[in-house]
Amino acid sequence: ETGVTQSPTHLIKTRGQQVTLRCSSQSGHNTVSWYQQALGQGPQFIFQYYREEENGRGNFPPRFSGLQFPNYSSELNVNALELDDSALYLCASSWANTEAFFGQGTRLTVV
Amino acid sequence: AQSVAQPEDQVNVAEGNPLTVKCTYSVSGNPYLFWYVQYPNRGLQFLLKYITGDNLVKGSYGFEAEFNKSQTSFHLKKPSALVSDSALYFCAVRDTTSGTYKYIFGTGTRLKVLA
16 A cells, blocks of 8 residues: 555535545655546546646646645645546655655546 | 557456566657556556666566567566456556656556456
């Protein structure tokens, strides 16, 4: 098991609502990335935080936003949920350019 | 643009036989290549990586991968498959052009090891 933990593990939201997902990174890791994995697909990069600053973003709309805190934990916020946002959301932490360690993911279902 | 391709959606192999899961890549510059495994309802687990050096990379759980620059491939291998190896395997390249450390993943290959 990695030291990356995500919460909650599952949740169900209604279209139009807002959701916050949380990630506690592995000790010593200062970089956190978020990925969306739709059913049957590979993970897609949402954004990355390094020392509390966003330093990269994938092809996701602004309603996907995030934060990184001084202890390097992170949040992913999604506003105005759409049905297509249903997916497994993965958090990954790393130190500099070493390999990333992933959490177990949060399964989001939008109905 | 950097990318990886996993040409097989599923690979079936008998327990005890060698297994190969294929991956090809397209990058500008030197490739940083990774393999991850995903078990049902779980996150991704790191298996191995190639950054530089020996073309044969050894990783976790008896897996290894062979980097072939001329064929732009990074195939995952194991000499003797176990039923417990059945899972979803992802090849990934690390983006070295955007200033982030993001991964670009393939579509995944489902490995099924038959008893």
